[in-house]
Amino acid sequence: MDMSIALILSQDGITNGAIYALLALALVLVFAVTRVIFIQQGEFVAYGALTLAMMQSGVLPATVWMLVVMGALVTALDGGLALKAGQGRRAAGVAGWNLGYPLALAAALGGLAVDELPLAVQVLLTLAIVVPMGPMMYRLMYQPIASAPVLVLLIVSVALHIAMVGLGLLFFGAEGQRTPAFSEFSLELGPLMVSAQTLWVLVVSALLIVGLYQFFGRTLYGKALRATAINRVGAQLMGISPTLAGKLTFFLAAFIGALSGVLIAPITTIYYDTGFLIGLKGFVAAIIGGLASYPLAAVGALAVGLLEAFASFWASAYKEVIVFTLIIPVLLWRSLTSHHVEEEE
Amino acid sequence: MRADRLVLGAFLALLLLVPAILSPYYVTLLNYIGLYAMVALGLVLLTGVGGLTSFGQAAFVGLGAYTTAALTTATDLPAWLAWAGTSPWLTLVVGLLLTAVVAVLIGSLTLKLSGHFLPLGTIAWGISLYFLFGTMESLGGHTGISGIPAIGLLGWTLDEGGEIYYLIWAFLLVAMLTTHNLLDSREGRAIRALKGGRIMAEAMGVDTSRSRMVIFVIAALLACASGWLYAHMQRFVNPTPFGVHIGIEYLFMAVVGGAGYVWGAIVGAGVITVLKQWLQNWLPSLLGATGSFETIVFGLLMVLVLHRAREGLWPILKKLVPVRAVRKTIDADAEPLPRRTLPKAGELILEAKDVTRRFGGLIANNNMSLEVRAGEILALIGPNGAGKSTMFNQISGVDTPTSGEVRFLGKPVAGHDSREIARMGMSRTFQHVRLLPTMSVLENVAIGAHLRSDKGVLSSAWRLDRAEEARILKEAARQIERVGLAEHMYEEAGSLALGQQRILEIARALCADPCLLLLDEPAAGLRLKEKEALGELLRKLRSEGMATLIVEHDMDFVMSLVDRVVVMEFGQKIAEGLPDEIQQNPAVLEAYLGGVE
Numbered sequence: 001m002d003m004s005i006a007l008i009l010s011q012d013g014i015t016n017g018a019i020y021a022l023l024a025l026a027l028v029l030v031f032a033v034t035r036v037i038f039i040q041q042g043e044f045v046a047y048g049a050l051t052l053a054m055m056q057s058g059v060l061p062a063t064v065w066m067l068v069v070m071g072a073l074v075t076a077l078d079g080g081l082a083l084k085a086g087q088g089r090r091a092a093g094v095a096g097w098n099l100g101y102p103l104a105l106a107a108a109l110g111g112l113a114v115d116e117l118p119l120a121v122q123v124l125l126t127l128a129i130v131v132p133m134g135p136m137m138y139r140l141m142y143q144p145i146a147s148a149p150v151l152v153l154l155i156v157s158v159a160l161h162i163a164m165v166g167l168g169l170l171f172f173g174a175e176g177q178r179t180p181a182f183s184e185f186s187l188e189l190g191p192l193m194v195s196a197q198t199l200w201v202l203v204v205s206a207l208l209i210v211g212l213y214q215f216f217g218r219t220l221y222g223k224a225l226r227a228t229a230i231n232r233v234g235a236q237l238m239g240i241s242p243t244l245a246g247k248l249t250f251f252l253a254a255f256i257g258a259l260s261g262v263l264i265a266p267i268t269t270i271y272y273d274t275g276f277l278i279g280l281k282g283f284v285a286a287i288i289g290g291l292a293s294y295p296l297a298a299v300g301a302l303a304v305g306l307l308e309a310f311a312s313f314w315a316s317a318y319k320e321v322i323v324f325t326l327i328i329p330v331l332l333w334r335s336l337t338s339h340h341v342e343e344e345e
Numbered sequence: 346m347r348a349d350r351l352v353l354g355a356f357l358a359l360l361l362l363v364p365a366i367l368s369p370y371y372v373t374l375l376n377y378i379g380l381y382a383m384v385a386l387g388l389v390l391l392t393g394v395g396g397l398t399s400f401g402q403a404a405f406v407g408l409g410a411y412t413t414a415a416l417t418t419a420t421d422l423p424a425w426l427a428w429a430g431t432s433p434w435l436t437l438v439v440g441l442l443l444t445a446v447v448a449v450l451i452g453s454l455t456l457k458l459s460g461h462f463l464p465l466g467t468i469a470w471g472i473s474l475y476f477l478f479g480t481m482e483s484l485g486g487h488t489g490i491s492g493i494p495a496i497g498l499l500g501w502t503l504d505e506g507g508e509i510y511y512l513i514w515a516f517l518l519v520a521m522l523t524t525h526n527l528l529d530s531r532e533g534r535a536i537r538a539l540k541g542g543r544i545m546a547e548a549m550g551v552d553t554s555r556s557r558m559v560i561f562v563i564a565a566l567l568a569c570a571s572g573w574l575y576a577h578m579q580r581f582v583n584p585t586p587f588g589v590h591i592g593i594e595y596l597f598m599a600v601v602g603g604a605g606y607v608w609g610a611i612v613g614a615g616v617i618t619v620l621k622q623w624l625q626n627w628l629p630s631l632l633g634a635t636g637s638f639e640t641i642v643f644g645l646l647m648v649l650v651l652h653r654a655r656e657g658l659w660p661i662l663k664k665l666v667p668v669r670a671v672r673k674t675i676d677a678d679a680e681p682l683p684r685r686t687l688p689k690a691g692e693l694i695l696e697a698k699d700v701t702r703r704f705g706g707l708i709a710n711n712n713m714s715l716e717v718r719a720g721e722i723l724a725l726i727g728p729n730g731a732g733k734s735t736m737f738n739q740i741s742g743v744d745t746p747t748s749g750e751v752r753f754l755g756k757p758v759a760g761h762d763s764r765e766i767a768r769m770g771m772s773r774t775f776q777h778v779r780l781l782p783t784m785s786v787l788e789n790v791a792i793g794a795h796l797r798s799d800k801g802v803l804s805s806a807w808r809l810d811r812a813e814e815a816r817i818l819k820e821a822a823r824q825i826e827r828v829g830l831a832e833h834m835y836e837e838a839g840s841l842a843l844g845q846q847r848i849l850e851i852a853r854a855l856c857a858d859p860c861l862l863l864l865d866e867p868a869a870g871l872r873l874k875e876k877e878a879l880g881e882l883l884r885k886l887r888s889e890g891m892a893t894l895i896v897e898h899d900m901d902f903v904m905s906l907v908d909r910v911v912v913m914e915f916g917q918k919i920a921e922g923l924p925d926e927i928q929q930n931p932a933v934l935e936a937y938l939g940g941v942e
Contacts, residue, residue, distance in 0.1 A: 037461055144652055150461045151398050152655065155600060156648050158400065158593055163644025169636045280468070287465065317480040320472065327469040328454055331462050 004191040009309040015198045015267065016281075017305025018205040019260050023282025024297040025212065026253040028289060032229035033249040035150050036142055039157040042279025043164035044130060044257025046272060049265035050168070051258075052126045053177035058115035062171035064106045064129050070136040071098040078139070098136070105129060119182060123262050127255065134254025135247035142250075143243055161276065168272035176269040197266045204263055208256065209298070221248060277320070281308070284327045290334050300330075352666055360514055364507035372506045374622060376578060379513040382614035383571040385598040386520055386607065387564030392596065393604025394528065395560045396540030397456070398464040400592045401471030405444055405565040407478050407587030409572025412440035414490040414582045415483070433496045437573050441566055448565035449558065456557050471589040478584040489583025496577045509578050516574060517611075520567055523806035525607050527563075530805035530814060534792050536560055538781060545779035548741060549857060550767040550796035559802055590640075597647050603657025612659050617643070672835055673787060675822045679815040682797045685770060687860050687890040688754070690720030694861050694892040695771075700739050700749035700759070702732075709735040711916040712749070715894075717861065722883060722893040724903045724924075727913035728936060733896045734776050736913070737865055740894070741773045742766040753861070768796050772859035774850035776866050776896070782839025786830060786849055789838045791821040793856030824852040829878055844870035848879065855886075862886070864895045868902045880906050904928065912936065 023041055030038040047063055054061040075098045082091035105128060114122065141156060187194040216222040227235040228245040236242055260278075261270065268274070281304050288300025304323065311322040364372050384402050392398050413436035416422070416429050429439050455466040479487050495504035496512065503509040527533050535556045538546035543553045576582050585591075594617065602613020624639035632638055654661060688694060695717040702710040709732045717723045725733050738744035740751055742763035751759040758766050772793070780789050794817045800810035825834050828848050833841060838849060847867050854862055864883075868876050876899070883893060883906060897903045903910070904924040912920040912927060914936040920927055927933055 037465070141648055148651075148655075151396075151464065152651055154398070154461055154464055155596070156651055159597070159644040159647035159651075161644070162590065162593060162640040163642075163648075166636075166638050166641035166644065170632060170634065170638060170641070173634070174636065280472070283465065284469075287462070318476070321476045321480070324469045324476075325473045328466060331458050331466045331469070332454060334462060 005313070007190075007192045009313055010306065011192060011194065011198060013306035013309030014302060015201050015305070016264075016308060017302035018201050019264055019278070020282045020285050020304050021298040021301035022205050022208060022256050022260050023279060024285035024289065024301045025209065025294055026256040027282055027286040028292065028294055028297050029225070029229075030249050030253050031286075032292060033225055034138070034142065034146070034246045035153060037150070037154045037157055038253055039154070039279065039283075040137075040161040040164050041253060041257050041282060042275030042277070043161060043168060044134070044254050044275070045261040045264070045278050046168055046172075046270055046275035047130050047133075047164075048126055048258030048261025049179070049270040050172040050177055050261075050272065051129055052122060052262050052265060053179050053270075054172065055109075055114045055117075055122050055125065056179055058113070060106075060109055060114075061126075061129060063133075064102065064109055066167065066171070067129055067133055067136075068099075068102040068106060070133060070140065071102040074098040074136050074139050101132070126262060127258055130258040130261075131251060131254045134250035134252075134257075137254075138246045138250040139243075143246060146242060146246065165273050165276065168275075172272045174272065176271040176274075177265070178269045179265040181266040197263075201263050201267070204259070208259070212252075225249060281305075281323065284323065284330065287327065287334060288330050347671070348667060348669070349671065357518075364510050369506055372510050374618065376506055376510055376513050378611070378614045378618045379510075379517045380571045380575050380578075381595065381598055381618055382611045383517050383520055383574075384568045384595045385602065385610035385614050386517070386524060387567035388596055388599035389602075389604055389607060389610050390524055390528075390536070390560045391564040392599060393606070393609070394540065395536055395557065397557060397561065398596070399467040399561075399564070400464055400589060400596055401467035401474070402564065402568045402595045403587045403589065403592035404471045404474035405448070405568035406572035406575065406591075407474065407582075407584070408444050408447060409440045409569030410576040410582045410587070411478060411484055411490075411572075412436060412443055412569075413573050414493050414576050417494055418490055418492050433494065433573070433577055437570070440569050440573050444565050444569035445562055448562045452558050452561045456554070456561060467592075468589055471592050475584060475588045478587055485583070487584060489581060491581045493576050493580045493582070495580065503577075506578075509574070513574050513578070516570060520570075521607050521610070524563075526808050527802060527806045528607070530810055531791075531795060531798055531800055531817060532556070532559070532802050532805045534784075534788055535795060537784065538792060542779060542781050544743060544763075545775065546792065546795075548743065548763045548767055548773055548775075549792050549853065550764050551792070552764060563802075594643070597643060599657075600647065601650050601657055603659030605656065606659040608663075609657050609659040612662060613657065616658065620646075673785075673818060675818055676815040677819070679812070679819040682794060682816050682820045682858070684858050685860065688719040688892075690718075690890050692719045694719050694754060695740065695894065696750075696752040697736075697740060698750045698752075700736070700746045700751060702735055702739055702744065703747045708916050710739060710746070713913070713916070713918055715911050715918070715921075717892045717894050719860065719892045720887055720890045721909070722887055722895060722907040724907040724910045725894060725896045725913065726898070726900075726903060726910060727919075731913040732916040733913055734865060735916075737773065737776075737863055737894075737896065741771060741863055767857065770858075770860040771863065772854035772857040772861070773863035774847065774854055774865055774867060778843065778846045778850060780838045780846060780849060780853075783837055785835050786825060786838050786841070787818065787821055787834050789849060790825055790852045790856050791817050793824070793853035794820050795857075797858060821852075821856055824855045825849075827855065828852045828882060829875075842870070844872070844875060847871070848875070851879075851882075859891070861892045861894070864893065864897075866896055866898065868897055868899045876902055 027038050027041060030036050051061040051063045075095045079091045079094045082094055109125065141160060142153065145152065181197045182200050183196045185196050187199065216226055224240045225245055225248060227238065228240055228242065232242060282301065284304050285301035286297050289297030307326065308319060308323050312319045315322065363375060384406055388399065388402060413433055416436045416439060417433060419430055422430050429435050451470055455463060455470065458466050478484055484490065495502050496509065501508065503512055528537065535546060535551040538551060539553055539556055546553050598613035598617045599610060601616055603609025621639050624642055628638040629635050650657065693716060697713060697715050700710050700713045701708065713736055715723065725736065727733055739746045742758060742761050745760045750757060753766060753769055753771060798813050798817055800813050804810045822834060825831055828851055830845060830848060830852065833845065838846065841849065847870065851864065851867060868879060871879060880902065887893065895907065907924060910922065910924055910927045911918055912933050919932045919936060920930045
């Protein structure tokens with residue numbers, strides 16, 4: 001291996017690492033606030049990327065129908081409860097957000113020639129479809145069992161993961177998709193050609209991390225989420241609704257997932273089931289941070305990205321084996337350092 | 346004839362007749378159900394009973410299948426291994442040995458993982474093994490290995506679905522029988538204590554790490570046997586059925602069927618397999634596309650089960666069959682368990698010297714010293730938060746003192762396992778009751794006798810432990826009667842009132858035949874009559890030579906019972922003496938009632 005190959009591999013590793021870092025942050029956030037291990041994070045990545053790809057090929061993305069169905073279910077549940085309590089206005093509000101919005105979005109997408117829209121608008125529309133699924137998913141799947149043991153929540157996540165993979169196959173088909181790059185220039189740094197997409201990934205990741213940092217440090221909602229993460233019951237006694245915290249967390253996680261998908265779609269071919277492995281690598285990083293520390297998770301993500309890049313050079317067939325076997329010593333170290341004297345659930 | 350045996354007999358007769366009645370299609374379906382149920386049975390033991398969630402079982406199935414496939418089809422085995430390829434039965438042995446070794450290796454790495462880290466770990470090694478099957482050239486890569494011979498048995502060649510059917514179900518039924526036996530035994534109680542009772546079990550002398558390893562290896566071996574049968578039924582293997590997604594499916598089977606129940610494995614495997622078959626025929630034509638869309642239904646079904654019936658389908662089905670659980674019988678003629686010789690009255694049993702325990706900046710125990718002698722009851726009292734329970738934990742090995750010395754029967758024990766200390770003859774109860782709420786009072790108390798008996802996993806599985814088991818149950822029943830819970834012996838421990846649960850803990854501690862009893866607030870929540878009875882019991886134990894250390898807030902109870910009192914406040918000893926002296930001690934009065942102005 002010479003210097004230039006090492007540089008190219010590092011570039012690959014850092015680009016992927018940035019995406020893993022974003023996913024790891026979302027996973028840490030979701031776990032800290034709701035105790036849910038968000039296995040289906042990877043599916044949000046794939047849904048983001050493939051929804052954009054569908055739009056660009058001029059097809060109405062099927063994910064919008066999933067949004068409509070989920071919204072209808074939420075409306076039936078929450079709207080029904082509100083009506084029973086005689087809160088007509090609240091019921092109307094629930095229906096407006098959960099049913100009116102998806103239907104309006106579907107109508108708009110049906111009416112527009114989406115493939116001729118500028119890329120930025122397509123990206124926004126993609127996020128508008130995929131991101132609301134996060135809070136709806138929390139409402140439908142997790143809220144009824146929010147106090148269940150972590151392991152039950154984990155099995156629910158795994159179940160949703162396989163359901164979403166199946167739906168992904170139905171929506172997007174078995175073919176892989178790759179979207180065109182956001183912009184067509186590249187930067188020459190010595191022997192290294194840095195593509196525009198790499199820069200996009202790095203810049204957006206950095207902006208997002210800074211944004212989240214500000215959100216958690218400066219805003220009331222951010223602080224409410226942090227409070228919930230530190231002490232769920234205490235936060236609830238202070239008037240922070242765990243339901244709101246859960247929905248907000250899932251909103252952020254879905255946003256990060258879908259945006260990551262949009263960002264990497266021009267770099268890697270995304271299949272309906274690609275998300276799982278991407279999400280799991282985010283997990284390896286999150287676990288390096290003990291599912292608790294954001295900076296450590298980000299460092300872990302870069303390490304995973306680099307390891308993967310170099311492993312694919314030396315032993316490409318064994319790339320996944322290497323990445324996933326290395327998680328075990330990390331898990332072990334984590335589990336030994338975070339001392340559990342009390343019983344586990 | 347007992348109703349449960351009748352139902353079981355009917356089920357077995359039906360199984361026997363299946364190949365004669367049903368078409369080959371259904372026989373094949375039942376073959377798969379049997380194979381999957383065997384893996385799900387391992388998960389019942391591992392996840393449902395032991396609380397260890399694994400998504401990686403499919404990898405062990407693969408290990409069994411690939412071992413036999415590679416050995417029975419290889420033409421150029423090295424001489425030292427050539428014997429193994431000659432018969433599938435030999436490759437079964439090789440596969441089981443190999444799986445045991447791999448499971449012990451993986452287990453010793455990952456079973457230390459706590460809580461949710463473990464299932465994530467199983468996903469990791471599940472994926473790794475799957476990719477290994479697919480990338481290793483010698484295993485045929487992604488195309489796999491074909492031409493695997495059929496199994497021969499006593500001159501028959503089991504090369505048709507209707508023939509291997511009997512072998513598969515024989516394997517499964519034997520596995521279910523042995524698992525059932527195992528759970529209903531000394532080792533089984535230790536395994537059932539893993540979920541939610543590890544600290545208690547360790548304090549009763551159960552090596553919980555070993556129990557975790559035992560069920561992990563058993564689950565892996567069941568998966569391996571299923572893989573061996575699968576390879577010889579299909580006569581072909583490739584990596585697809587051994588991926589992590591199939592591992593997830595196995596877990597679904599266990600959870601849907603009822604992860605806590607042996608029969609749940611068959612129910613779950615049956616429901617998921619039939620549903621899968623049906624959905625695979627039906628969904629693609631409905632949706633107008635090809636692919637494995639059944640995962641959508643499975644995923645949502647799974648969420649529904651976890652929302653509505655977290656125990657799975659078996660408990661619901663069980664209600665439909667009019668079979669009542671059979672009560673355990675106590676064999677009055679069973680030989681009593683051996684007892685230890687108690688030290689002579691007055692002999693020094695426990696000595697704590699300058700024990701200090703810091704939690705960061707907080708000093709929970711500061712230079713605490715106390716002594717307990719045989720035939721004596723020492724009370725440790727003090728206001729809430731004085732550090733009494735922390736002191737208990739230092740003495741009993743649940744926690745390790747920052748500095749200082751604890752000597753039990755003359756030997757230093759600070760920092761030793763609570764298990765080891767329990768073996769030396771110390772037994773305790775907990776301030777926050779620790780018992781297994783769904784187990785009967787009798788079985789909860791029987792855990793106390795763990796160290797007085799030694800039958801292991803194999804004897805339990807094959808029912809060679811019955812004589813010892815009868816002795817254990819007799820001893821447990823004796824202790825239950827002694828503490829006055831006889832009428833509740835067969836009830837679920839969780840259904841008792843809190844005061845009675847504390848008494849149950851005393852019976853469990855006594856079942857260990859200790860020479861030192863540590864009781865943490867035994868009288869809390871008891872009514873007056875019950876307190877009097879408890880006092881009587883403790884006096885009687887004292888007269889037999891038992892040393893007792895008791896933490897209690899009820900001063901009437903303490904002062905009329907104990908020989909000496911040690912008073913703690915803010916982690917330190919502020920007074921020590923006879924009950925009458927303590928009640929006059931100004932420092933004690935100040936601690937309890939505030940300063941005398």
